[in-house]
């Protein structure tokens with residue numbers, strides 16, 4: 036779908052000119068397309084139509100209330116990794132009964148909140164967590180529904196920081212230990228075994244790692260059945276990649292077909308936790324060129340967005356396409372697109388050929404996932420505004436932070 040397209044030589048989100056958005060709401064500014072978000076969710080779900088399934092949007096990829104609310108209305112569940120995300124889902128009108136709770140460090144307080152809310156399932160990541168969850172549930176007189184997150188030890192062939200399914204990382208329980216821990220869980224008074232879970236990483240652009248992981252999960256499900264533990268759902272996590280430049284991630288339909296084929300006629304619900312694939316290409320970050328700074332070796336375009344607004348380039352050396360919002364019919368120059376933050380790692384793009392003047396507006400593409408959600412106030416920079424476009428309407432869904440708010444919770448130490 037062409038969500039962000041040039042019309043009359045100005046980049047639009049649906050029917051709204053991006054220049055209009057910064058005029059109204061300032062820069063930098065995140066912009067999302069409601070149609071692109073809805074279509075991504077609908078397309079992902081379509082592959083599992085008339086199959087017993089639940090799509091749990093991974094909240095950490097973009098926790099905006101407006102986005103959670105939109106997905107909730109479309110029937111989504113949610114994958115959360117903290118008590119804060121649970122509160123957001125509830126505030127956004129999400130259904131706690133469709134929430135799965137992942138994460139290696141759940142506190143007792145977070146467990147209580149999730150049990151109170153009546154979530155769908157805890158994705159338990161260690162034997163110790165299981166013991167704590169059983170204790171917390173017993174104290175509350177509740178039964179905790181669980182899956183064990185198993186680490187299938189498959190190589191997701193993605194960036195090491197976002198690969199989670201190999202033995203040497205902190206996530207899940209070792210595949211070899213899983214059966215044993217399930218047998219322990221089966222003995223616990225306040226634990227109910229509901230599923231098996233895995234999540235092998237993010238920005239995965241091939242089908243094979245998903246299939247390999249699913250094979251291992253199915254072998255475990257069979258071993259559990261031999262031990263009289265019947266599984267009601269299999270959670271295959273998230274991780275489907277998107278196209279940032281020239282990647283060719285699996286199509287949703289191909290992914291769904293492969294997963295359904297592998298499942299065969301087993302009577303279990305399939306749960307998925309996509310994040311990036313639903314929001315990544317539905318958002319852009321708008322930023323204004325403050326200065327053009329030619330130097331002996333490089334031409335810098337210094338823009339008003341920085342690594343605190345979009346961390347992925349600095350953190351993973353990630354590539355984001357950068358487009359002029361109103362392209363000039365002039366000779367392009369090779370630019371380093373950098374922010375004002377005092378770090379040499381503060382870049383948004385290297386080697387970009389663009390025709391620019393100071394004051395021009397740029398769109399950092401594919402910024403809908405892990406953009407705003409990983410932003411910070413580094414350098415005491417207020418976080419950007421967020422806008423959702425719906426046809427020819429635009430809605431401010433998050434106000435730009437005020438500088439005074441950034442230190443409102445701080446105080447100096449009195450003299451004594």
Ligand SMILES: *Cc1c(COP(=O)(O)O)cnc(C)c1O
Pocket residue numbers: 093095096114137138234236237238272273274275308309310311312404
């Ligand atoms: C981050 C995460 C996801 C979402 O990953 P995407 O690559 O954005 O789809 C899903 N499940 C778990 C447990 C995660 O940590």
